[in-house]
Amino acid sequence: MFLQALSVLGLLVTRSLSANSTYHNPMLPGFHPDPSCIFVPDWENTFFCASSSFLVFPGIPIHASRDLRSWKLISNALNRPEQLPGLNTAKRATSGIWAPTLRYRDGTFYLVTTLVYDDYPQNASNRFDNFVITTTNPYNSSAWSQPAHFNFSGYDTSPFWDDDGQVYVTGTHAWQIQPGIQAFTLDIETGSVGEIINIWNGTGGSSPEGPHIYRKDGYFYLMIAEGGTGSGHMATIARSQNILGPYDSNPHNPVLTAVNSTRYFQDVGHADLFQDGDDNWWAVALSVRQAPDGSYPMGRETTLTPVTWEEGQWPVFTNVTGHMNGWHLDNDLPVAGGEGSLVNSSEHLNFGANSSFPLELVHWRFPIDSSYVISPPGHNNTLQLTSSIANLTGSDGRSAESLGQTFIGHRQTHTCFTFSSTFDVTSVQAEEEEVGVTVFLDQLHHYDLGIVMLPNQTTNSSTLSPYFRVRGITTVPAFLSSDIAVAPVPAAWVSSHLTFEIRASNMTHYTLSVGPAGKQSQVMDIGFAPGLGLTWGFTGALLGVYATTNGATGQFQTYISDWKYEGLGQVIE
Structure with missing residues (x-):
């Protein structure tokens, strides 16, 4: 009898252990905010996720996974300038693509999202450009369609298909004008929009937004974000037996938040729900990893948390942490x-x-294609960059530059990393011509290490000499635009290939260094940059x-080789 009881106990323990798994957050580290995820059995039981991209191009990255642990970038849904020409004219870093919702129905993937012109007045009818793009092959960027636009003066639009095939879209107006969640019918083929109805105003938090509808156990559940995408951020939920309401609020709201906590993962909210192949519920939400000094330069990331959702009951979310069970x-x-x-990776x-650029490389708005040439004649295994008149700040720190900004980058996806590239610097000849590396948040928040031609500072003459310069622009905590460090280039380095490097060995600061290519022992640290200056927006x-050329007319070419991004570690607690 004892052995039988022990055997039963062992079986229960085995089942308990096999029923749970551990994993780590963030699920998608780095700049991957406003996640929307689905599980698609038709595609080999695969999970797919989309996230916001704002003014980055290519945009709307699509990631896929079979186990919710290993996520691969499989396509960029926004990958051709002709899909959305307005992205190249939108001003302010907070403009661009906001909160795509990804859904799947009858063999087609649907993305519903908004191009926001955030510098327009809050009540401007052309502030929001809502559209749908589709594909039958999410693994191919070029398979994503041209947009089908529809008229709604709001953002965070999300579709829901009722049992009869009718599509309902939820969204929100600018909260300063009309806070609350609206719903309307949409004919996806024609873009025709039905009557717009206010269905819920949330629980009283600011900025009700990010709505998604789910149907379960005879109820329509409406989950939204409230509190703004900052320290007051939270997910709340309501339900109704009628899709257009009225909706009753969950008495235990908010269902997910980090408000009034000291957890490393803060600003948790803007969530989406989905089931796996065993019918278990999961949620994704955005979050930031906030260092002791308040900095989070990697921005808003995608996190994953399990949800318990019993029949007829409200969903219960697990708090977001680095180590999850x-x-x-x-x-x-x-x-x-x-x-x-x-x-x-x-x-x-x-x-x-x-060769071509990997999917991970992005620009700020649309690139001038001729400014980026891979392995041009006479320069095999290099990337030729043609300089832009505008530097990374541009004319006013917010506008698109008609002649482009020569910049190409990779998301920071590790807390600790080393990023480096080797430059042929011999083409830098005229005053203020400059090439280098940057840690870039937007036009008003970036730190750059470059080699630049300046009047000789030792002799006070007009003779030009090459200098290393670390320059930063930020509005955090106060507006700053200054030379952080300027150092003369050693004479022996002037005609050599130089490797420029940015590294982070902790969660609060970046180190910017340079040295002759292949001679690590000679690398010099030129300056340091606080992550707090990139904690914005x-x-x-x-x-x-x-x-x-930093504003001067004319142009020059420089040649990049040996581009390396090496992830060294992830701080998750």
């Missing part, structure tokens, strides 16, 4: 298809002939290279 997850290989790499590019840090 939740529903059982099978270990599976990464998806085989797609055009990109695992989200936490390191990267080494040699720019070989006939809606985006996250990009690491990249640039070339500029």
